[in-house]
Amino acid sequence: MQIDLPVIWAAIIGLGVFIYVMLDGFDLGIGLLFPFFEAKNDRQVMLNTVAPVWDGNETFLVLGGAGLYGAFPVVYSTLLPANYLPLILMVVGLIFRGAAFELRGKATRTQHAWDLAFICGSGLAALCQGIVLGSLLQGIKIADGRFVGGPFDWLSPFSLFCGIGVLITYATLGCGWLILKTEGELQRNMRQLMRPLVCVLLGAITIVSLWTVIGLPAVAHRWFGSGNLGWFLPVPLLVIACVWGIFRSVRLQHEAMPFILTLAICFLGYSGLLISIWPNIVPPSLSIWEASSSPSSQLFALVGTVIILPIILVYNAMQYRVFRGKVREGDPGYH
Template identity: 80%
Template sequence: MHIDLPIVWAAIIGLGVFLYVVLDGFDLGIGLLFPFFENKEERQVMLNTVAPVWDGNETFLVLGGAGLYGAFPIAYSVLLPANYLPLILMVVGLLFRGAAFELRSKARRTQHAWDLAFTGGSALAAFCQGVVLGSLLQGTRVVDGRFAGGPFDWLSSFSIFCGLGVLVTYATLGCGWLIYKTDGELQRRMRVLMRPLAILLLVMVSVVSVWTVLGLPAVAQRWFGSGLLGWFLPVPVLVAACVAGIFRSVRQRHEVRPFLLTLALCFLGYTGLIISIWPYIVPPSLSLWEASSSPESQKFALVGTLIVLPVILAYNVMQYRVFRGKVRHGDAGYH
């Protein structure tokens, strides 16, 4: 039986990127919510909800990057120089966020500075991820399999708006996570904050969707010229239903449902992205097959991935299972 290896690898990389977005998304989102909560005990509880799992979440970012390098080296060699600055800034943000995570609890006089580093690092990393997403959607100039653009081609009003959209997405994920993991006054305030965040997220998704279709002809052709519009129409309807469900679940004081519905919104947005760029890995010129490495290389890497990936998934499932339940101030084992 013939196996289309580029599609297999695209599925693996797509899975890795999606898991990173949803897992590290609520982690970064907690940093974005820090300015709304000045009480030290509340901030510590917010951090404690992700303290056991935050570093493992970034494993999927490594999986996506390594998979792109091994399976689609041409795409890797194009996308990196096309987005050097936002990618470097993203790594800087993640470094500040990680350092602040470890050091703020040990600091006394400088804890406020580390809180700023945590918020700033989270915001910078999230914003740059959105900018790279916008840059990917708007297209990359490629000549003879090489990046042919300038160092600031990624910078546009569309990519900036996508950066803001990712900030809102991660903040909403973080709010939903904290509704699930906390209780009392902190949970109540998160419920209040969830409503405007959900509305803002709906606005961001709507604007990006319309902007993408109107401003990018290749994407418009994919949505409206492929004869598959009937299959795509449920996506905006489901987005609106998820936002309505968030409002209802917050009003009815459900604890898990707001987070699950926000995850569903992320999934719908991700499927919209896949629909918009398929079958290109570097729109609008490099398809999956044109950017692929040799079949031998893909087979060799696939064997290792099929061994390691289940271990990574099992580890992540286990850590979330072990540290399930509510987090309260003073709980042992979270510092």
Template identity: 80%
Template sequence: MQLDLPIVWALIIGLAVFIYVILDGFDLGIGLLFPFFESKGEREVMLNTVAPVWDGNETFLVLGGAGLYGAFPIVYSTLLPANYMPLILMVIGLIFRGAAFELRAKARRTQHAWDLAFIGGSALASFCQGVVLGSLLQGIRIVDGRFAGAPFDWLSPFSLFCGFGLMTTYATLGCGWLIMKTDGDMQDKMRAVMKPLVAVLFGTIVVVSIWTVLGLPRVEARWFGSGNTKYFAPVPILVVACTWGIYHALKQRHEATPFLLTLAICFLGFSGLIISIWPYIVPPSLTIWEASSSRSSQIFALVGTAIVLPVILVYNAMQYRVFRGKVREGDAGYH
């Protein structure tokens, strides 16, 4: 019995994308929260909670992109042309965010400008990632294995709303992270900010869910056809339970629970996405098997991934272990 390599690679790429979303999500979220905290000391604390780990988080974006190119090269000839503009803007946002991380610590007269670059880069990257997600979910027109749509097919009310939704998700992750990593007044402020954020996040999930079911017949058929509802019902039920759990944890002044439950909501949202589009890697017509490279190419890439992926996972686990604990104002910063 031969190993179904397209499924293996779909799992690897899905894992890389999900890890990127939850890890880089909370440090992008910190950039989105920056405008609400104007104190220099508070901003330094916020940055210092992620300064040692943020660049390692982006490793999984590279891993997912490289794996996608090696295992499903046809995706590059369809997904990229359909989303050139948001993808280019996303990269620009990540560049500005990264440059701000490195340069604001050394800047004196221009530190405010680098703060704006950090905020703008984080917002742009987050929004564009959500737009690409919305574009993928609503479907990309493909003819004979090539993108056959218009340059601005990605621009729709649904994709723009998904951009807003992902920004909300990242901001909530960032808030939960800061509750876990700070204490005192800073932690109290983050608790106060997280309460309305969770409400907006939950509302966004409800709107996107209803929008996809009403606007995309294939998604409706997947969730409600052929007796699937009883198998998929735990996903929305658990989203409601996690949302209630976050409010309860905030009331009880738990420190790690709000962040962990927000991670759970992200996992459930990612699960809902997979349920909605499987087995299509580019909906509505390109499956993972149709988009696959040759078996020999996938085996070659899989050998390298089997060596590199454990190293990446161990490295990231070690950096979070080394830099665990609270971050306070006056602690040694990022230089």
């Protein structure tokens, strides 16, 4: 039986990107929630909930990027030139966010400046990730395996709204995480904030979905004209069920369920994205097989990935297990 290496690599990269969105999404979301909580102690507790794990969360961004480079090098010659500016700004945002993590606790007079860096870095990184997603969905101009569009093709109302949608998604994830990890007044405030955030998130999902169907004929054909409707039809129903479940769990004061159901919404949105572009890796025309490196290169990289990926997964699982439980004011952290 012949192994379809491009499909295996597409699954590995897809898994890595989703785990990154799931994990780094909620700690970016904490930065987006900072403006709603100005008390120094509240902000310190919020940071302490992710202080032990945020570095490990970004491992999966490296996995996705390295996997693309090794398995689908053509993607680098098409996706990157089409999105140079938002990708560079994303990295700048991650740098500011990381620096703020390390330095705000050591600062005295300049702590507010580092708080601002944390807020702006988190927001910039999330916004740019959404813009890249939007530019990917609307399609990238490719000829002979090369990008032939302009430097600002990524800039469109659709891609900008996708950026706003990712901001809302990450903020909702962060709120769910803080309901799980905090207690007392801060947790009550997070529960109050969760309801409007979920409503705005549902609205953003609805607008993006309708915009995709109406404004992007290639994606609409993939949903309704290529036999994929059966796969896609349960997605909106399950999203509505998750939103209802979040409202119910907040009302009943469940601690883990709002976060779990928000993760489920992210998974459903991600599955909708995969249905929209499969088997292309760079829409509208570059498939995973056309973008692949040689089978020997993919096989060589796969051997290393099979060894390293379980170690990464076990390491991340262990850090969440070790640092499970509530984070309270006065606990050791980034001071």
